[in-house]
Amino acid sequence: MSAVTAEPAARDWRQALVERPAIALTGVLLVLYLVTATQAPGMLTLNGIRSTLLLACPLAVLAASQTLCMLTGGIDLSTVMTANFAAYVAANQSGRGPVVALGLALAVGLAVGTVNGIGVGVFKVNPLIMTLGMASVLLGVVTVGLVGDGFLSGSTRLLPVLRTVASGTLVGPIPTNMVVWALLAAGLIFGLSRTGLGRAVYAVGDNPVACRLAGVRIWQVLFAVYLLSAVLAALGGLLFSGISGSVGPDQTNAYLLPSVAAAVIGGTSILGGVGGYTGTILGALILTVLNRLLLALDTTEAFRQILYGLIVLALAWVYVRVTGQRGS
Amino acid sequence: MTTAPQPVAATPLPRPSSRANRFRRRQGWVVGVAVLLGALVFWRYSQIPAFGPFEVRGIVAGTMTLALLAMAQSVIVISGGIDLSVGAMMVLANCIAARLMLDQDLGPVVLVALGVVAVAMLLSGLIGLVTVVSGVPDIVVTLAASFILAGLALVVLDGPGGGTHPRFQELMVGGFDQPLPSLLWLTGLLALVWVPFKRSRLGIATYAVGSDRAAAFLSGVRVGRTRVVAYVLGGFFSGMAGVVTTAFTGSGEPRASIGATATLTSVAAVVLGGVALMGGSGTLLGPVLAAFCLSLIPPLMLGLGWDPNYAEVARGIIIIVVVMIGGLVQVPRRSR
Numbered sequence: 257m258s259a260v261t262a263e264p265a266a267r268d269w270r271q272a273l274v275e276r277p278a279i280a281l282t283g284v285l286l287v288l289y290l291v292t293a294t295q296a297p298g299m300l301t302l303n304g305i306r307s308t309l310l311l312a313c314p315l316a317v318l319a320a321s322q323t324l325c326m327l328t329g330g331i332d333l334s335t336v337m338t339a340n341f342a343a344y345v346a347a348n349q350s351g352r353g354p355v356v357a358l359g360l361a362l363a364v365g366l367a368v369g370t371v372n373g374i375g376v377g378v379f380k381v382n383p384l385i386m387t388l389g390m391a392s393v394l395l396g397v398v399t400v401g402l403v404g405d406g407f408l409s410g411s412t413r414l415l416p417v418l419r420t421v422a423s424g425t426l427v428g429p430i431p432t433n434m435v436v437w438a439l440l441a442a443g444l445i446f447g448l449s450r451t452g453l454g455r456a457v458y459a460v461g462d463n464p465v466a467c468r469l470a471g472v473r474i475w476q477v478l479f480a481v482y483l484l485s486a487v488l489a490a491l492g493g494l495l496f497s498g499i500s501g502s503v504g505p506d507q508t509n510a511y512l513l514p515s516v517a518a519a520v521i522g523g524t525s526i527l528g529g530v531g532g533y534t535g536t537i538l539g540a541l542i543l544t545v546l547n548r549l550l551l552a553l554d555t556t557e558a559f560r561q562i563l564y565g566l567i568v569l570a571l572a573w574v575y576v577r578v579t580g581q582r583g584s
Numbered sequence: 585m586t587t588a589p590q591p592v593a594a595t596p597l598p599r600p601s602s603r604a605n606r607f608r609r610r611q612g613w614v615v616g617v618a619v620l621l622g623a624l625v626f627w628r629y630s631q632i633p634a635f636g637p638f639e640v641r642g643i644v645a646g647t648m649t650l651a652l653l654a655m656a657q658s659v660i661v662i663s664g665g666i667d668l669s670v671g672a673m674m675v676l677a678n679c680i681a682a683r684l685m686l687d688q689d690l691g692p693v694v695l696v697a698l699g700v701v702a703v704a705m706l707l708s709g710l711i712g713l714v715t716v717v718s719g720v721p722d723i724v725v726t727l728a729a730s731f732i733l734a735g736l737a738l739v740v741l742d743g744p745g746g747g748t749h750p751r752f753q754e755l756m757v758g759g760f761d762q763p764l765p766s767l768l769w770l771t772g773l774l775a776l777v778w779v780p781f782k783r784s785r786l787g788i789a790t791y792a793v794g795s796d797r798a799a800a801f802l803s804g805v806r807v808g809r810t811r812v813v814a815y816v817l818g819g820f821f822s823g824m825a826g827v828v829t830t831a832f833t834g835s836g837e838p839r840a841s842i843g844a845t846a847t848l849t850s851v852a853a854v855v856l857g858g859v860a861l862m863g864g865s866g867t868l869l870g871p872v873l874a875a876f877c878l879s880l881i882p883p884l885m886l887g888l889g890w891d892p893n894y895a896e897v898a899r900g901i902i903i904i905v906v907v908m909i910g911g912l913v914q915v916p917r918r919s920r
Binding site for chain 2: 379384386388395396397400506512513520526556559560562563564573576
């Protein structure tokens with residue numbers, strides 16, 4: 257291979273990938289989908305496409321909160337606990353009508369987000385610690401609430417509307433939860449690229465010192481990001497409970513790594529300032545198909561976990577290698 | 585009208601800080617945690633009518649795993665990284681040890697323990713190597729690694745099981761009312777592994793790399809090698825944590841959630857123990873003391889007649905509040 261002539265071509269190729277990660281990711285997704293189809297022929301039917309989209313939705317919503325936090329150089333480890341808690345509250349209050357129940361569930365998100373936002377934005381607590389501590393607090397609250405006749409021990413009946421929205425079918429292979437997902441994706445992609453707050457999110461992640469000197473009120477940006485992150489987490493929890501048809505104190509915990517991984521695979525840097533939600537959508541789809549492939553392979557749970565970890569690692573490695581987006 | 589020229593203020597010479605000042609700056613936090621621990625132990629002491637060796641043994645042996653994990657996490661955090669797989673590593677070590685130690689004599693059991701620690705060092709070093717070589721952020725690598733390690737633990741042991749030698753249990757965590765072995769192990773590891781390491785060239789390099797990677801590189805420190813070494817040492821401590829768990833419970837338990845919770849608590853102990861997450865500062869004594877503080881919370885709550893499940897809430901709030909206070913205290917000293 258002649259390095260001299262290959263060099264510019266390789267750089268163009270890489271440049272294109274850095275600027276448009278969506279192209280390469282779509283390719284990976286298609287290849288992975290076809291490979292999976294060889295193991296699980298059902299994937300090629302309309303129903304197969306529908307179930308992939310259906311299952312990818314809650315992951316993509318949870319990954320949206322990671323994407324937002326990661327763009328500012330943070331991370332939100334409390335998302336899954338917020339999601340569990342919100343889903344529980346919605347099921348508990350389902351007797352009081354969908355408006356009250358969903359309102360209270362989103363209020364959980366708002367409350368968690370406010371505390372996280374104040375901690376990270378105003379008190380400048382390291383996001384990892386802040387959200388870790390918050391996850392611990394929420395775990396305790398949920399555990400206590402479930403014991404005996406605690407405040408969460410009421411009904412666990414799902415809201416009918418949640419069931420319809422989260423697991424119904426809109427038309428053909430499009431599940432109903434795609435409506436929520438599409439609205440949210442459009443809002444996030446537009447918001448991040450076209451609004452002042454969105455640009456500030458990138459700026460804060462890229463260089464907080466320069467931001468402060470330029471007059472950006474960093475605490476407000478961080479507050480907004482963590483507030484939104486927790487609300488998205490609550491929404492993700494509601495959507496997940498609609499699919500699973502039940503609530504549980506740890507039902508979305510297995511989504512923590514995938515939600516971070518979806519954002520990383522989608523090209524969002526955990527160091528902040530680089531990335532976006534388009535990539536995360538593809539990342540979430542890739543991970544969902546990967547999960548399906550691993551299920552189709554006739555192996556044990558243990559082996560599936562090992563493979564999953566290895567593939568996530570490999571994807572992240574390849575991505576970082578190709579785009580030259582290395583950790584400091 | 586003539587005005588006398590203003591006397592030029594002489595630039596004050598930087599005054600060398602006194603010994604007491606240096607001690608306060610370097611060890612102040614650790615002393616604070618030690619005082620807190622003393623207060624908590626005294627509180628627990630006043631709660632139980634007959635506070636004796638049995639209770640002390642229970643506290644010390646029950647905290648050993650967490651203290652070792654806090655040490656593992658600290659070394660890696662000091663080197664400027666973070667390892668979200670220490671808990672899973674502990675679970676894997678526990679499962680390997682319990683499976684191989686079942687129905688063995690003391691000799692082979694000790695050999696297995698040594699082998700398990702070696703395997704943990706190797707795996708952790710591999711994780712460090714992948715982090716350094718790939719350039720993928722350490723949070724992502726170690727999160728993925730925690731999945732892989734938890735899967736491996738399930739391969740080794742598909743459910744609770746395994747066993748160990750009773751004599752080995754006594755050697756590691758002491759008998760019914762014998763707190764000495766656990767205390768000796770912890771102080772021994774701190775004094776014979778950590779202190780020599782900290783004072784060696786590698787240890788100083790670890791602090792340098794954690795403090796400022798670029799500056800360390802420019803001063804001739806081999807950054808990549810130093811970071812991998814930190815992971816190897818971290819693996820040593822998490823492997824030890826797995827062996828101790830085997831001795832304490834007398835069996836192996838491959839449940840992944842145990843590892844996840846343990847990892848989170850180890851990060852909490854590190855932060856409480858005064859090791860800055862930015863790296864490059866802190867010692868291992870603080871996190872060990874902090875681990876004891878954290879594991880005293882549930883029994884204290886039980887003693888108060890509260891639901892011990894609130895301990896999780898208390899833990900979370902303590903972590904956040906401590907970091908907030910620490911941030912407020914540290915802000916004037918170094919503005920970042």
